[in-house]
Amino acid sequence: MGEVDKLKKQIKELSERIVSLESNIQKNQKDIIKEALTEFTNQKKKDNLKSEFLRKFNQNKKTLIKQKIIEIIKIKPTSLADLKYHIVNQLNYCSKASFYRYIAEMREDIEIKNNIAYLNKKVLV
DSSP: OHHHHHHHHHHHHHHHHHHHHHHHHHHHHHHHHHHHHHHHHHHHHHHHHHHHHHHHHHHHHHHHHHHHHHHHHHHSOEEHHHHHIIIIIISOOSOHHHHHHHHHHTTTTEEEETTEEEEOTTOOO
């Protein structure tokens, strides 16, 4: 009967060990899920911040492009073709149509003579 008792004792120990391992696995799974949710939530918050910056940038994009045009003309009077090439093709700031629309809106700030853009003296950058 000694062997039967030993086997029962081993079975009991193994059962307790299985229960302990199962609880550890469940705890680890909960921790992993909690970590993933926290990371997802933080990522969501970052995305909200990023989208807010992008929204504000897009609202000010027109002003920023106009300022860039003025900065370029301030350094050196430039032909419209060169200015368009730089803003539209090289920097990819806007489309060609938008560029010419911005130029039309800036008639008070810039003067165009012989297809060369000059900065009016009253414009301060």
